Amino acid sequence: MLLERQVMIKLIAFDADDTLWENENFFFEVHEQYAEFMTKYVPKEEMLQHLHETEMRNLQPLGYGIKAFTISLMEAALSITNNKIDPEDLSHILQMGKGMIERPVHLLDGVTEVLEKLQGRYKLITITKGDLLDQNRKLRKAGLADYFTDFIVVNEKDESTYTGILEKYRVDPKHFFMVGNSMKSDVIPALEIGAHAAHIPFRYTWQHELAEHNGRYENLYELKHMCELLNIDLLKG
């Protein structure tokens, strides 16, 4: 046990959306605005359900991010109204989606302090899903680019994604520490390949990112706040 705790961490990767900065709340707000706007055609709950189904169906062909989301907003509005929607309203919906690109980036509490303390001692990278262009834009807006030696955007975060990244970095999983808000994408696959992971829940979690786990992971750190990372023995070395 002691020995294991003394394993040296070499590489720390952070998820970005809802780990470094707020994200899901923007999507949540647009879902709400959209369903509210569409009440002239269809009850809110029905619209939300239909949008969710459309998003899920579009995940495989279109992937994550604002552009895929914008297409889903249009598609769901057309299909739920049987193409009877006023095109003026579609223009409005298009802008609702595209407008998300302009949103400001709000860093989460403690992020800068923690990165400041960890940089130099560890190689820091980010591993995020989503749209390449949008994620890079957020990183720049957030002013965090200098903390990270790499900013990796992937389609999916599963065990093979993490294995591939670690191979490229020639880092053994036991020297790797992943930090993120999603059990499904950030934590479980990293733990499954033998790495360490901290789970820091965000106040909103997209249904799609929920995952069950049975708490059997020894290398899992359940944190309430980013700053608690600095209290982990493994990261004091």
Next chain:
Amino acid sequence: MLLERQVMIKLIAFDADDTLWENENFFFEVHEQYAEFMTKYVPKEEMLQHLHETEMRNLQPLGYGIKAFTISLMEAALSITNNKIDPEDLSHILQMGKGMIERPVHLLDGVTEVLEKLQGRYKLITITKGDLLDQNRKLRKAGLADYFTDFIVVNEKDESTYTGILEKYRVDPKHFFMVGNSMKSDVIPALEIGAHAAHIPFRYTWQHELAEHNGRYENLYELKHMCELLNIDLLKG
């Protein structure tokens, strides 16, 4: 002169769209179909011009790829009709854009033979713009994944993009060879940082990718066909 020719190449990067496989012709075809379909509202040339302007305006916020293109198709149809378009037609246009994801991947002539000969002798990667998900899907469909040690998707291909990649690979520009169909994205920025580049034009070039050059580059190879890569002295070593 002789000395320079004897510089050893260590890393060869290929552009993907219209270098490894056909791409621009699909976009060209959909442009045509779309403008044809919209002739019930607006003359074809006017629609094509308006679409082009919409795409250019959306490049900065939305970037490259099918999703951005699909949004531009919808947006241009709405705006050119002053939101008077039949929503049934918008549904059709949405499917026109999304349908491009399903298209087959047609390898260009000579690609497999050339990769077969170069692999093992050089580290081969691809550097491509566009949508992460779509580009990865095309690489898989093309059956080329095993030839490349890395498949890099970027927002823009300029000098700093190439410099960044070479720093990550710890390869000096003089040991780097870039192959692509776009003077603007593949060839000129690579030459400008002191690397070597082969330009292999595709039969269609997107207006946006055209660039003037004055032929002063010593490390530029103008090729008609991918197979001519194998005749370059520099790549025989």
